[in-house]
Amino acid sequence: MTSLKMQIETKNLNVSFHGNHVLKDINIKIPAKKLTAIIGPSGCGKTTLLKSFNRLLEIQDGVKISGQIQVDNVNILRAGLDVPDIRKKMGLLSQKPYPLPMSIYENVAYGLRIHHQKKGDELDQIVENCLREAGLWSEVKDRLHDPASRLSVGQQQRLCLARAIAVEPEVLLCDEPTSALDPIAAQQIEKLLLKLKENYTVVLVTHTLRQARRLADYVVYLYFGKVIEQGPADEVFNHPKTPEMKAYLAGEIS
Amino acid sequence: MIISTAIVLSSLVIIIGLVVYHGAPAITVDILIKTPTSQDYIGEGTGGILNAIVGSLLLVIPATIIAFFVGIAIALYLQSDFSHHSFSTFVRFILDVLWGIPSILYGVFCFLIMIAIGVRASVLTGIIALTLLEIPIITRYIDESIKMVPAGLKESAYSLGSTKFETAVKVVRRQAFPGILAGVLLGLGRGIGDAASILFTAGFSNNVPGSVFDGTAALPTLIFKYFSSPYAAVRERAYAAAFILVIIVLLISIISRLLTKRFMKHVIR
Numbered sequence: 128m129t130s131l132k133m134q135i136e137t138k139n140l141n142v143s144f145h146g147n148h149v150l151k152d153i154n155i156k157i158p159a160k161k162l163t164a165i166i167g168p169s170g171c172g173k174t175t176l177l178k179s180f181n182r183l184l185e186i187q188d189g190v191k192i193s194g195q196i197q198v199d200n201v202n203i204l205r206a207g208l209d210v211p212d213i214r215k216k217m218g219l220l221s222q223k224p225y226p227l228p229m230s231i232y233e234n235v236a237y238g239l240r241i242h243h244q245k246k247g248d249e250l251d252q253i254v255e256n257c258l259r260e261a262g263l264w265s266e267v268k269d270r271l272h273d274p275a276s277r278l279s280v281g282q283q284q285r286l287c288l289a290r291a292i293a294v295e296p297e298v299l300l301c302d303e304p305t306s307a308l309d310p311i312a313a314q315q316i317e318k319l320l321l322k323l324k325e326n327y328t329v330v331l332v333t334h335t336l337r338q339a340r341r342l343a344d345y346v347v348y349l350y351f352g353k354v355i356e357q358g359p360a361d362e363v364f365n366h367p368k369t370p371e372m373k374a375y376l377a378g379e380i381s
Numbered sequence: 382m383i384i385s386t387a388i389v390l391s392s393l394v395i396i397i398g399l400v401v402y403h404g405a406p407a408i409t410v411d412i413l414i415k416t417p418t419s420q421d422y423i424g425e426g427t428g429g430i431l432n433a434i435v436g437s438l439l440l441v442i443p444a445t446i447i448a449f450f451v452g453i454a455i456a457l458y459l460q461s462d463f464s465h466h467s468f469s470t471f472v473r474f475i476l477d478v479l480w481g482i483p484s485i486l487y488g489v490f491c492f493l494i495m496i497a498i499g500v501r502a503s504v505l506t507g508i509i510a511l512t513l514l515e516i517p518i519i520t521r522y523i524d525e526s527i528k529m530v531p532a533g534l535k536e537s538a539y540s541l542g543s544t545k546f547e548t549a550v551k552v553v554r555r556q557a558f559p560g561i562l563a564g565v566l567l568g569l570g571r572g573i574g575d576a577a578s579i580l581f582t583a584g585f586s587n588n589v590p591g592s593v594f595d596g597t598a599a600l601p602t603l604i605f606k607y608f609s610s611p612y613a614a615v616r617e618r619a620y621a622a623a624f625i626l627v628i629i630v631l632l633i634s635i636i637s638r639l640l641t642k643r644f645m646k647h648v649i650r
Contacts, residue, residue, distance in 0.1 A: 178536075181540055183536055183539060183540065186535070186536075186539065188461065188466070211539075211542045211543060211544050212542065214539055214540050214541070214542050215541070215542030217540065218540065218541075219536065219537065219540035221533050221536065221537065222533075223533060225531060225533040225534040225536075225537040225649060226537075226649060227534070227537065227538065227551075227552055227555075227649075228534075228552065228555040228556045228647040228648050228649050229555065229647055230647070237538075237541060237551070238541040238542060241541070241542065241543055241547050241551070242542060274646045274647045275647075275649075276646070276647060276648065276649050276650070277646075287537065290537075290541065291540070291541070294541055294542060300540075
């Protein structure tokens with residue numbers, strides 16, 4: 128493990144909502160350009176952990192965060208940082224896809240436009256590349272200016288992926304991205320994630336153990352807000368050390 | 382179910398039918414482009430009701446515009462980014478109560494203030510009364526449509542690196558726009574049909590108002606006055622005014638349907 132470059136590292140991360148202690152002393156390391164799965168039973172704080180990485184938690188009411196989150200050796204919880212800039216580094220794929228209320232083309236171009244990066248033909252080219260990378264180009268190339276709301280849910284999720292990679296993030300945060308999808312659409316997303324981890328650090332929250340087994344290089348097991356076990360996937364899955372992990376793998380905790 | 386539907390539908394048909402039956406024959410070019418030539422609500426009707434048509438528009442359009450700007454300011458302030466939850470719940474409750482207050486009370490309220498500061502009924506005071514009437518409606522509609530924007534959509538925009546301002550202007554606005562539009566047009570529809578609030582505040586005149594300090598007729602107040610007349614010819618002109626009012630309200634709701642449909646196509650559900 129020591130040879131791997133670490134992308135995200137948390138130190139004593141604690142999060143509470145209105146006094147409800149959701150994450151307790153989280154110390155984890157997420158390696159760069161690997162797929163890390165955060166697994167655990169429902170309501171154990173997986174999504175909260177994921178959303179703390181791009182500081183999305185703080186837009187909610189009554190959130191208290193303490194500790195450190197190091198991204199590329201910068202503590203992103205430090206005051207005075209440019210929050211949109213931190214978020215830009217982390218693409219988000221949520222449970223239910225939320226395309227922006229605009230056309231397919233504008234969805235992908237949105238990030239580039241607000242960051243004033245590209246114009247005209249160059250923009251067209253990037254939009255095309257991102258849609259290709261998300262495996263959506265052939266399905267939408269003739270209707271780029273249709274509203275994104277007309278796409279199927281599976282297509283919308285891939286559009287969200289294309290939109291996320293358009294701003295060239297380093298990390299992709301995926302919050303159960305397949306849970307709202309049918310099996311075929313889910314499989315497409317899984318394949319894409321496996322391909323994308325070559326270029327991006329992928330953090331995947333999932334509550335299906337089988338999905339974690341299929342995809343993960345590295346696993347973090349959360350149980351009631353605590354990290355019970357973490358490590359390379361085959362180690363955690365094949366040689367679990369803690370009784371909680373064994374119980375989870377055996378299907379006694381779901 | 383069938384009976385209640387029948388009662389609702391038949392009363393609608395009867396009202397519209399009555400207005401069309403009496404009103405449509407009374408509509409002439411003169412009615413639309415001339416002002417009354419005499420104090421005709423006490424005599425034979427000659428001339429038109431242009432004073433009321435223009436008066437209605439002069440009252441309701443500025444009132445709706447002002448109510449929209451006030452409404453959008455209040456609605457934005459009520460969102461969780463700016464206000465504490467218990468405060469916004471309280472303000473929403475107040476607005477709902479104001480929505481339910483009979484419009485005559487808005488009229489009386491403004492009238493009492495007018496007496497206290499010594500101003501006559503005029504276009505300006507009518508606009509103020511109508512604005513007060515429309516603010517709760519428009520505010521609550523805007524507020525609800527902004528509140529209904531899914532949190533996940535805002536999170537998506539934030540995760541692409543948008544600032545709060547960019548998210549509000551480029552994403553939330555587009556998503557909430559059909560609701561905002563519906564609210565404004567509903568306020569407009571309520572304002573144009575309301576007689577009680579402008580009865581004391583806008584006054585009455587047989588002429589098209591020359592300035593905002595002149596009193597003016599409006600379609601609902603004209604209907605009220607003309608229907609009280611013992612002369613059939615004058616009452617017929619009230620039907621004509623009612624007919625025009627129904628057409629205007631109908632147009633507003635058709636336009637609002639079309640516009641909402643047009644802007645709904647991008648909205649994420």
